[in-house]
Amino acid sequence: MNQLAREATNWAFKLYKQETWLLLTGLLGFLLAGICGIWVLLNGGPVSPDGDISKAFSFNAALGIFILSTAIILPVSGMRPRSKSFYRCCYIPLVLFSYFAETVQNFRGVDPRFVQNGSPFDHVISTIFPAVALLLIVFYLILGAQYFRKRVIEAHPELGLGIRYAMIAVLVSFAAGLWISINAGRFTGIGGNIIWLHGLGFHALQAIPFVAWLSTRKSVNPAVKPILIHISGLAYLLGLIAIGWQTLLGYSIAEWSLLPILAGSCFLVAFTPVIWLLSQSNTSAEPVHKAQSTRSV
Numbered sequence: 001m002n003q004l005a006r007e008a009t010n011w012a013f014k015l016y017k018q019e020t021w022l023l024l025t026g027l028l029g030f031l032l033a034g035i036c037g038i039w040v041l042l043n044g045g046p047v048s049p050d051g052d053i054s055k056a057f058s059f060n061a062a063l064g065i066f067i068l069s070t071a072i073i074l075p076v077s078g079m080r081p082r083s084k085s086f087y088r089c090c091y092i093p094l095v096l097f098s099y100f101a102e103t104v105q106n107f108r109g110v111d112p113r114f115v116q117n118g119s120p121f122d123h124v125i126s127t128i129f130p131a132v133a134l135l136l137i138v139f140y141l142i143l144g145a146q147y148f149r150k151r152v153i154e155a156h157p158e159l160g161l162g163i164r165y166a167m168i169a170v171l172v173s174f175a176a177g178l179w180i181s182i183n184a185g186r187f188t189g190i191g192g193n194i195i196w197l198h199g200l201g202f203h204a205l206q207a208i209p210f211v212a213w214l215s216t217r218k219s220v221n222p223a224v225k226p227i228l229i230h231i232s233g234l235a236y237l238l239g240l241i242a243i244g245w246q247t248l249l250g251y252s253i254a255e256w257s258l259l260p261i262l263a264g265s266c267f268l269v270a271f272t273p274v275i276w277l278l279s280q281s282n283t284s285a286e287p288v289h290k291a292q293s294t295r296s297v
Contacts, residue, residue, distance in 0.1 A: 015072045022071035025092050029064020032103050033057050039107075050116060051109035059102045062199060067095060069205035070143070073163055076156050077146040091139050094132050101129050114184060130181060137174045144170065158225050162212025165233025166204040172240050173201030189250015196253055197244050204240075208233050211273050218280040228273040239266030 016023045036057035045054030074084060105112035105125060115126040144167035146152065153160040176198035180186050186195040211232040215225040242263035246253050253260045 012072055015075045018075045019071040019088075021088055021092060022067055022074065025095055026064045026067035026071060028096075029060045029067060029099060032099055033061035033064060036060060036103065036106075047106060047109040049109055050111040050114075051106040052111075053106055056103045056106040060099060062202065063095065063098060066202055066205065069202075070140075073166075073205070073209060074143070076152070076159055076163070077143060078149060078152045078155070079143075079146055087139065087143065091136070094136050094139070097128070097132050098136070101125050101132075113181070133177065133181070137177075140170065140174070158212040158215050158229060159209060160212075161226060161229050162209040162233065165229070165237065166208045168233075169201045169204030169208070169237060169240060171201075172237075172244065173198050176201065176244070188247065191252035191255075192247040192250040193252065194247055197240065197247055200243065201240055204236055207270065208236060211277070214274060214277045217283055218277050219283045220277070220280055228277065232270045232273045235266045235270035239263045239270065242266060 036053050039053050040057060045052050047053060101112045110118055110122050112129055113126055115122045147160055147163045147167055176194050180194050180198065183194065186193055188194060212229050215228055242259045243253050246259040253263065
């Protein structure tokens with residue numbers, strides 16, 4: 001287990017060295033979340049009239065994790081150096097604006113998305129924020145499309161397959177985010193909360209690629225590896241569908257009813273390959289796939 005942890009750390013370090021600016025941008029989210037968390041502990045979340053520092057805390061932490069996950073998968077996207085540089089130059093400013101709007105406005109007592117009786121500055125921010133969110137989605141769709149190219153799978157069979165599933169889950173999260181905007185809030189129906197679907201979809205970026213990476217570090221039949229990744233990816237997506245359906249009906253996912261139980265079962269199945277892989281012996285060979293082995297237009 002210690003050897004596996006060292007290998008994971010070394011692998012992540014090598015990839016993060018290629019994406020230093022994205023790494024720093026993700027860490028900034030954690031720094032801002034820490035500041036917001038300390039404020040909430042000392043003063044509580046609400047800030048009159050409409051701000052809530054606890055929302056800024058969760059937003060910054062979630063976006064930080066999202067950017068760190070992106071930084072670790074971008075090197076295996078097959079994009080050329082110039083394309084990746086352009087992507088960073090576009091994406092990082094959008095993320096920085098999102099940090100700014102969510103944190104500063106909540107500290108000022110203003111909801112950054114839905115302004116009521118605010119100043120002209122507040123209305124400008126609330127107008128720009130949805131456009132920025134839409135651009136974040138568009139640019140990520142461009143990135144996600146790279147992993148569905150044949151050359152990426154040829155260079156990184158297991159990891160590329162895992163990231164494909166993760167990108168589909170991210171699409172679900174983006175759809176949930178748009179749902180929140182159209183709904184003017186995260187709550188729907190009697191007890192539905194869209195934020196669960198929104199957040200869990202993004203966590204596929206950590207969960208499914210980890211299964212794929214783990215399969216490359218274990219001495220298992222090569223034919224079994226894609227099967228494990230398919231099991232994990234499909235089960236995760238089915239879990240999201242069950243949560244989305246329950247939320248669409250307007251009910252809480254904490255209910256003891258069919259859809260929440262089905263969702264929980266699916267996520268357990270998605271995690272099962274990790275348990276099985278951890279029980280297998282480590283491979284002594286280094287992964288044959290390298291981060292920069294493929295490049296696409």
